[in-house]
Amino acid sequence: MKKLSKYCLSISGPDFEQCSQQLQLSEFVELRLDLYSLSEEELVSLLKTPKDYIATCRIEDEKTSITLLKKAIELGANFIDVDIRRTESFINELREYSSRYDCKLIISYHNYKTTPAKEELLSIYDRGISFGADIMKLATFVNSESDNSILLGLYSICDNLVAFGMGELGKISRLASLYCGAQFTYVSASSTSTTASGQYSYSEMKNIISAINQEQDKPISLIGFMGVGKTTVGDAFAKQSKIKFIDIDQEIEKQTSQSISSIFETKGEDYFRSLESKTLQDVTTNPSSVISCGGGVITREENRIILQEKTICIWLKADVEYCLNQIEGNNRPLLEVNDPLKKAQDLYKSREAFYKEVSHIVINVKGKSIAQICKIINEKINKPL
Ligand SMILES: Nc1ncnc2c1ncn2[C@@H]1O[C@H](COP(=O)(O)OP(=O)(O)OP(=O)(O)O)[C@@H](O)[C@H]1O
Numbered sequence: 426m427k428k429l430s431k432y433c434l435s436i437s438g439p440d441f442e443q444c445s446q447q448l449q450l451s452e453f454v455e456l457r458l459d460l461y462s463l464s465e466e467e468l469v470s471l472l473k474t475p476k477d478y479i480a481t482c483r484i485e486d487e488k489t490s491i492t493l494l495k496k497a498i499e500l501g502a503n504f505i506d507v508d509i510r511r512t513e514s515f516i517n518e519l520r521e522y523s524s525r526y527d528c529k530l531i532i533s534y535h536n537y538k539t540t541p542a543k544e545e546l547l548s549i550y551d552r553g554i555s556f557g558a559d560i561m562k563l564a565t566f567v568n569s570e571s572d573n574s575i576l577l578g579l580y581s582i583c584d585n586l587v588a589f590g591m592g593e594l595g596k597i598s599r600l601a602s603l604y605c606g607a608q609f610t611y612v613s614a615s616s617t618s619t620t621a622s623g624q625y626s627y628s629e630m631k632n633i634i635s636a637i638n639q640e641q642d643k644p645i646s647l648i649g650f651m652g653v654g655k656t657t658v659g660d661a662f663a664k665q666s667k668i669k670f671i672d673i674d675q676e677i678e679k680q681t682s683q684s685i686s687s688i689f690e691t692k693g694e695d696y697f698r699s700l701e702s703k704t705l706q707d708v709t710t711n712p713s714s715v716i717s718c719g720g721g722v723i724t725r726e727e728n729r730i731i732l733q734e735k736t737i738c739i740w741l742k743a744d745v746e747y748c749l750n751q752i753e754g755n756n757r758p759l760l761e762v763n764d765p766l767k768k769a770q771d772l773y774k775s776r777e778a779f780y781k782e783v784s785h786i787v788i789n790v791k792g793k794s795i796a797q798i799c800k801i802i803n804e805k806i807n808k809p810l
């Protein structure tokens with residue numbers, strides 16, 4: 426089956442004109458056959474839509490519902506939605522009929538009053554799957570924040586699940602479900618044409634998700650103490666993700682044709698810090714990149730603001746001994762003193778709070794291979810959509 430849109434627009438109708446108008450808004454829709462008043466001809470025209478759709482019919486009378494859903498299956502429904510409270514023969518007949526076509530079965534459970542306990546929801550889920558559901562849908566009324574946690578927590582245990590809360594308090598779960606593993610979420614054509622309580626409108630949901638994606642479309646920056654692995658991990662992660670790698674120290678060396686040590690020696694730390702700030706400012710405009718920073722980048726406030734606001738900032742964290750051990754034999758200008766361990770400890774102490782303040786993600790790297798660190802980065806920044 427081709428990839429479906431994540432937003433299933435539930436068409437409220439009720440007449441043909443309204444249905445047709447709402448249908449224009451999305452590539453994936455739910456046709457609520459119980460909500461419309463259509464002529465036979467209009468119904469057939471609707472069911473023949475080239476859009477992807479779920480056919481749902483909540484008319485009590487099982488004979489009428491079966492006739493309508495079978496028609497939808499024949500005319501191109503991608504899914505039919507059947508309530509778990511229907512008789513077994515109803516579910517079996519439709520499962521058998523849909524399997525003859527390219528149509529999947531959603532078995533749905535609704536509770537318009539409350540969200541049952543996790544164990545009860547799991548047993549309903551199991552029952553739906555044992556009836557042959559391709560997707561099990563759980564929609565329950567949310568009366569408290571913990572109800573949202575119950576619903577969203579099911580995603581870590583159940584596959585092929587679409588679970589979300591109804592009502593105002595449950596609204597956020599309709600969005601969050603996409604980030605937990607739901608294949609799609611239901612939206613309405615507008616705030617006045619919802620088919621269930623708490624639905625976002627299609628445009629509202631798209632705007633929120635596009636804002637979240639934009640927020641995630643920032644370069645990744647790696648910060649942390651000298652020798653912790655920023656350059657090595659950054660380079661490896663960029664190669665693996667096929668995105669650009671920029672190392673601020675290397676960038677400065679390229680631009681000045683001078684080594685970092687030599688800049689420190691001839692022009693001093695302040696001069697180096699200004700070059701570092703300018704370079705950071707320039708390179709953070711590239712969204713698809715990994716930027717490895719120098720260990721002291723967070724000492725300037727202007728840099729901290731950039732890292733925090735314009736990048737997804739990852740602190741590679743380890744103790745000073747680990748870091749020094751990694752750079753043994755390599756010169757770092759700030760550590761060319763009589764007692765490098767003491768100097769490094771003092772530097773670390775003065776910087777630790779800044780690393781913490783600026784970073785959005787912290788990774789303890791001690792004892793982890795470069796590949797393991799890259800895997801963790803991938804998991805932590807993974808974009809759901
Ligand atoms: N997780 C790791 N496992 C094994 N070796 C590592 C790991 N991380 C870094 N190294 C090694 O440690 C050394 C220092 O790493 P790297 O130069 O990437 O640190 P850095 O954080 O960029 O330091 P600086 O702030 O001084 O630029 C390198 O030789 C690198 O190969």
Ligand SMILES: O=C(O)C1=C[C@@H](O)[C@@H](O)[C@H](O)C1
Pocket residue numbers: 650651674685718719720721722757758759
């Ligand atoms: O910790 C620091 O202040 C530094 C770290 C290195 O990456 C270089 O940027 C330079 O040695 C300064």
Ligand SMILES: [Mg+2]
Pocket residue numbers: 655656657672674717718719
């Ligand atoms: Mg480095």
